[in-house]
Amino acid sequence: MVVANAMKLTEKQNRFVDYYIELGNATQAAIKAGYSKKTARSVGSENLTKPDIKRAIEKKMKKLEDAKIAKAEEVLQLYSRILRGEESEKSAVATPKGVEVVETPADLKTRLSAGKELMKRYPAMDPMTAEQIRKLKADADLAELKAKREADGDAQDNIIMNFNRTDGRNTDDNSN
Structure with a gap:
């Protein structure tokens, strides 16, 4: 999509953009860019409302951020x-x-x-994370089964599930 009326910035406006990014102050940026000291405050403020200048500032800021962020x-x-x-x-x-x-x-x-x-x-490579994921899936399956039984009108909490431990401990052993 081509934007109609996309104005090319003047040299002075380009300098304003650069100085504004550097200084963060529209008045000071206008003065350094070559605008009159008397009108710098109003020109700086006005420049920040111009769509082409705003886009130029945003584009340069994004470019700077992209270069700095790993x-x-x-x-x-x-x-x-x-x-x-x-x-x-x-x-x-x-x-x-x-x-x-x-x-x-x-x-x-x-x-x-x-x-x-x-x-x-890379959680798939970590055995501890894989076990945690397995437990979360089992808990989710259990909750889903309970919800389904309740929806079917068979609200019994007597669901028995067998789990095989991978750490070698007996599941019947309650002594941690």
Whole structure:
């Protein structure tokens, strides 16, 4: 869809957009863009109401945000590099000769933390999460069955279900 009347901004308006993003003040942006100091306040305010200028500000702000905010793929790659010990950090160490900067790989605690963060994002790989999901599904099935029986007029709470434990403990054993 082509927008009719989409005005191309003047050089002064483009400078206003850039300065407004930098300063966050329409009056100061107008002055720096080259508008008269006497009219800068009204021109700055007016510029912020013009659709083309508003769009230009929004477009540049989105571009800046997109460049600064890490994408999910970047985060996952970083966690993976930390987990594999491919990331290192610099730290200052006191030596008899003075202070030296040394690079050390991520310690075990940091690597485990990265592993946990990755596992949160891939629940199918985490056995504990898989068990929690299995239990939630069983609870939902039970609630659905009870609701169906109540709707059918057979409101009995004597539903017996057998669960197989995967941790090796006996289900009859009530002593935790």
